[in-house]
Amino acid sequence: GGEGERGRGMGCEGGIDLLLGRVTGEELQRVQAFYERLAARRDAATLVTQVCSSAGAPPVGTRLLLAEDGSVVEGDVVLQGEHNGVVREMVRPATSLVICGGGADAIPLAQLAKQLGWHVTVVDHRPMNVEPARFPDADALVCANLANDADALMGRVEIGERTMAVVMGHSAAPGRAYLHAML
Secondary structure, three states, X not given: XXXXXXXXXOOOOOOOOOOOOOOOHHHHHHHHHHHHHHHHOOOOEEEEEEOOOOOOOOOOOXXXXXXXXXXXXXXXXXXXXXXXXXXXXXXXXXXXXXXXXXXXXXXXXXXXXXXXXXXXXXXXXXXXXXXXXXXXXXXXXXXXXXXXXXXXXXXXXXXXXXXXXXXXXXXXXXXXXXXXXXX
């Protein structure tokens, strides 16, 4: 678009390159498994993908996954270092949401968070409230009575700088215990 279109929300005249390719059979299964492993990671990683073909370069679509420290997680190590024809992208883990309290009002929150692609953990002190049938899409269900044991989540729930928590307990003692554990 020309200068006149810029003021009408037509964008910055930038370019987008797309890598499209037909993937079927066993290769499709390998690609799906790779992206499932990538989505399940709980730490940031760099994905390096060969996007242009040239003499001596790996085939288009070749991938390499690097950990935050630059070590190879998996993929073709030929893509390590500086190369032409590759795209590097930082892949951050899904936002983590810890829902403290597994009552009926937590069910739609867990569903919405999963629709957003978040990693969802539900914690409740009542075993019946952390049944898989209540939260079928949750990544983790934890039964822990924090009012009796303040350290009951240690090693069972990952809480990092990108973790969000919602306290949905309906009585004071569990609610306070959840709040203290999340802080």
